[in-house]
Amino acid sequence: TASCDPESGCVYEDVDCEDDDKCYEYECDDDIGCLSYLIDCDDGNECTDDSCDPEVGCVNDERDCTGSSKCFEYDCSPEHGCTKTDVHCDDYDVCTDDCCNHDTGCEYTDVDCDDYNECTTEECVSKAGCVYTQVICNDNDACTDDSCSPSEGCTTTPVDCDDDNKCTDDTCDSEYGCSNIFIDCNDYDYCTIDRCFPCSGCSNQPVDCDDYDECTYDHCSRNEGCVYTNVVCDDYNMCTNDVCLSDSGCEYNDVGPCFCDDDNACTEDTCDPTVGCVNINKVCDDSDPCTEDYCDRRHGCIYEPTEC
Numbered sequence: 591t592a593s594c595d596p597e598s599g600c601v602y603e604d605v606d607c608e609d610d611d612k613c614y615e616y617e618c619d620d621d622i623g624c625l626s627y628l629i630d631c632d633d634g635n636e637c638t639d640d641s642c643d644p645e646v647g648c649v650n651d652e653r654d655c656t657g658s659s660k661c662f663e664y665d666c667s668p669e670h671g672c673t674k675t676d677v678h679c680d681d682y683d684v685c686t687d688d689c690c691n692h693d694t695g696c697e698y699t700d701v702d703c704d705d706y707n708e709c710t711t712e713e714c715v716s717k718a719g720c721v722y723t724q725v726i727c728n729d730n731d732a733c734t735d736d737s738c739s740p741s742e743g744c745t746t747t748p749v750d751c752d753d754d755n756k757c758t759d760d761t762c763d764s765e766y767g768c769s770n771i772f773i774d775c776n777d778y779d780y781c782t783i784d785r786c787f788p789c790s791g792c793s794n795q796p797v798d799c800d801d802y803d804e805c806t807y808d809h810c811s812r813n814e815g816c817v818y819t820n821v822v823c824d825d826y827n828m829c830t831n832d833v834c835l836s837d838s839g840c841e842y843n844d845v846g847p848c849f850c851d852d853d854n855a856c857t858e859d860t861c862d863p864t865v866g867c868v869n870i871n872k873v874c875d876d877s878d879p880c881t882e883d884y885c886d887r888r889h890g891c892i893y894e895p896t897e898c
Contacts, residue, residue, distance in 0.1 A: 636671035708743035756791035780815035804839035828866030
């Protein structure tokens, strides 16, 4: 600024361009006068918030890079500013599900190895992960078929020991399994033939005691079996010859006139049904006083003349 002092004359004094605001730099231009420039408070560090306070000038406060999520690690790089890096929740255990909760941080939950199959057992091995082992459905009973249903697990079904043979007794032993023992069809009756047919079982058919001999009575004794008794062909007639023929049975034949012949011409030979042969002496009487009557065994009655 220019002024004039009476004693010394013109006085030139520098203009004071300074101001109380420390956010500016001040200078004076000979042509223009006072100039002010805004201070550059950038410190080249992205980790500070750069500002200017009129009272103190540049302020470089440390930037707050913290966040609300516990799933990140927060930091600051002078070159790039605030950074966040995912929290490493891997516990290197394949038997856990690793995740991060923004409120609580890393959480580890046991892996669910359930395959919803009742025929396997599940376990988790730290190096291999889920391991499934087949369930062994053995009830140590030879009388059951053991199987496994994924929805129900072990099931047992009774073994069918039926061999479709009516001649066997089908049973099952828990240790040895099915047993098919032939049944005894013996009814201890000698009058039956005891057999067994696979389709129908025991058969006890009557024994046929017919010997096709008409000269026997055929019957069966429970204790002895077939018994054959000779037929007695007796018609109680002494004048018949009673015989039995195997093909036709009893026959009664008249003995005929020769049967009672005693080879004696002096008898009358006849047959009486009750007593049999009857040999009655002939009466050689010709009622002739002039003959001598007698009987000769060979010639019968002889009448020899006599002197009269």
